[in-house]
Amino acid sequence: MEKFIHDDFLLETKTAKELYHDYAKKMPLIDYHSHLSPDYIAYNKQFANLTELWIEGDHYKWRAMRMLGIEEKYISGNAPDRDKFEKWAYTVPYTLRNPLFHWSHLELKRYFNIPYLLKPETARKIYDHCNELISTPEFSAGNLIKKMKVKVVCTTDDPVDNLSSHEKCAEGDFEVKVLPTFRPDNILEIDKPEFNKYVEDLAGAASTSITSFETLLEALQSRINYFHLHGCRLSDHGLPYVYSKKFTYKEADSVLKKKLKKETISHDEVLTYKSALLHYLGKMYHEKGWVMQLHLGPVRNVNEALLVKIGANAGADSIGDFQHAEALGEFLNGLNNENSLPKTILYNVNPSDNEVFATMSGNFSSEDIKGKVQFGAAWWFLDQKDGITKQINALSNMALLSCSVGMLTDSRSFMSFPRHEYFRRILCNIFGNDVKKGELPDDIKWAGKIIQDICYYNAREYFNFPSVLQYKSETTIK
Structure with a gap:
């Protein structure tokens, strides 16, 4: 394998090798989206x-x-x-x-x-x-993370989670920040049979009762506050497409109350509720200064027999062919019109949407935020050499690659951190080939700076993770 995974693996030019070995390789990792178990980290499995x-x-x-x-x-x-x-x-x-x-x-x-x-x-x-x-x-789990020079790991957590493992990580001597990410998919799924039971769980976590849309938002705000004190600076949504149906607060309230009474709700009412809740969550994220991640486009659990036998995340998902542009634009614009659009990362799973998402990222900017809306790294089925290359090219051609917050693992495995190296090698090779062809100037220092920004510095600035977790000084937190 020395002739395969060697020092210059995937690096085709002298410039690519120099950019990787002298600039990219030395950068620490910020893994801002993963599915690692916080329990495994906290107890150093x-x-x-x-x-x-x-x-x-x-x-x-x-x-x-x-x-x-x-x-x-x-x-x-x-x-x-x-x-x-x-x-x-x-x-x-x-x-x-x-x-x-x-x-x-x-x-x-x-x-x-x-x-x-x-x-x-x-x-x-x-x-x-x-x-x-x-x-x-x-x-051990913790040492596997440290071995890869990781500075921050963000896990993916349900609003009802008590975050005790994150507290244990913070209170120990583990030098890597292990921070939660707010993933409220379950409360959006009003069309699922287990929805009412989940509402009860959310109410319990927030120490309140949920009987209306207003009390639901109050419960979610309580959990967002709780997550924030524990260092959370990102939310995440895994959706087939963005919900952007026109709604009124009264309509959303009526739909939720019907569901809580176990009455039948129509498809149109489902979209009304989902659109309203996603909008109000976006506003809450903006108030907290959080980043909103939108993972869009998959068709999940296609093999029903496998779902019944094994459960979700068993490997029976596919790329969807949804239409995103109009709904995504309306959703982001609705928040922007209320001066409530948070920093946002858009991820697509269908490569045909690359240009749609890249151009959408440039529609909403802010004078004080570099790359406010991001076209996120190649995701899931696209997290491979061809997919990464196409994502980088679309972002370069239609937005600013130099503003990118770079790579993540999106993994449940403690051995997945070399995916950052894989991305960095591909990135440096693209730059190196452009220099060789005369399409970029042979300015290694400037190209190296851009590479290092993409690999580390942009993410560090964009997410603005806390240096101290506030919950330690709070006496009222549950």
């Missing part, structure tokens, strides 16, 4: 073996294994961990030209210094070598 650390819960790997016809017991089932790993080792050689091939070998190289390819012939040797290291304190 020691993983049992490489399967638990690397394969368990990773729907990218699960999806590839299923495509090869591997039995489910070796994927999400109860087969022994060693057998599961050997099935993954069998799968890896078949992932050529899939990002899993690059990611997997980058991760084995960066964490375990494995110098050869993963395949059935090397599986046992790699598994035993890695397990020996995993049993040491250096490979």
Whole structure:
């Protein structure tokens, strides 16, 4: 593997190599969107073996294994961990030209210094070598994060979460900031059968009762305040598309009350409620100075049988073909007209929407914020060499790449941080090729500054994470 994952992997020119090794590589990481378990970090989990650390819960790997016809017991089932790993080792050689091939070998190289390819012939040797290291304190959850020079990790958290693990991280000696992200998808899903039960849970978390749209907003504001004191500076929404139907406060209140009475509500009423709530949440985020993330476009849980058997996030999702431009523009404009548009990051999962999202990001600006609305990093199915390149090119051509807040992992795996390296190598290679072709000046210092801004400094400025968590000095917080 030394001839594959080598120092100049993906770097095709002298300038690309210089930009990466002298400028990008040294930058710390701000992982502002992940699905890591805050419990694992807080209690510094020691993983049992490489399967638990690397394969368990990773729907990218699960999806590839299923495509090869591997039995489910070796994927999400109860087969022994060693057998599961050997099935993954069998799968890896078949992932050529899939990002899993690059990611997997980058991760084995960066964490375990494995110098050869993963395949059935090397599986046992790699598994035993890695397990020996995993049993040491250096490979606990917290140390895996520190190993990658991470400064900030933002987890993804429900409004009802008590954030006790985040408190434990903050009160210990863990030098990496572990901050929550407010993800209120469940309270938007008024058309789901479990909605009323979730309203009860939210009311309990906010120590109030929810009987109207007004009391719902008060409960959400209470939880936003709570998250803010715990260092939260981002919200996140995973939606098929933005809800932007015209609404009145009275209409939203009527729809919610009907639902709480277990009365049937129409599709039109569902959209009224979702549009109203998303708008008011945007206003709350603006008041707090938060960043609003909108992950748009997937079709989730397409395989109903797999959903019933395993649950959500099992690897049966797809790219959707929704129309975004008009609704997204109306939603952002509605907040902007009320001087309540928060800093916003737009992520698309359909590559055909690249130009739509890139141009949308330039429509709303602020005199005191660089890149107020961002076209976010290539996401999910697009988080691969071709997808990253296309996102960078669309952003460069139609907005300002120099304002970008860069990469994130969006992962549940503690071994995913090399995705930042992957992005940085691709980014530097694009710049290097442009210099070689004479399309950019051969000014390595200026290009290097832009690279470092994208890799680290823009994110540090944009998110403005707190230096001290306020909840420590609050006596009234639950």
